[in-house]
Amino acid sequence: MDEHFVWVTTRRLRPGALEDFESSWRPDPYPQGLRRAFAYWSEDGQEITGVSFWDSKEVCDSWRASEPEKQRRAAMAPYVVEERESFYLGRELAVPER
Template sequence: MDEHFVWVTTRRVKPGTLEEFERAWRPSAHPDGMSRAFAYWSEDGQEVTGVSFWDSRQACDAWRASEAEKRRRDSMAPYVEEEREGYYRGGELAIPTGGSS
């Protein structure tokens, strides 16, 4: 299994502020060491989960400590009620194919 380094952040957005949050959320520059990023919204539009893939933990930590990320977080803050985040390692699971047992 190819191992990936992933940063996951889930934010609960204040009601009625999703559009403003989304503008503030997108980074102004592509972070060094980030290879991919995905965003997922709950059906009610009040929770947003971002999943970013990194070359290494050090690359992720460097971005998180950067001035650009501090500015981005500061611009999101007025629209966020709650935030959970964490760093994970893992990879894609093989899903069996074929007939039933």
């Protein structure tokens, strides 16, 4: 099974800020070494979780320390109340067919 390098960030947003937040969170340029990214948000739009898959932890850490990422975080800051983030190793679980 393939092992994945995964960065997960969960942010609690100010009420009514989801649309503005979404316009500020997309990286530009997209980082090298980023394989896939997903965003999941709560029904009330006040919590959003981002899950990104990377070539390695080092590539992810390099992006996180970059100037474009610092600018992106500054653009998101007015909409964020709280932020939690962690790096994980993992793999896809096989789900039996029914």
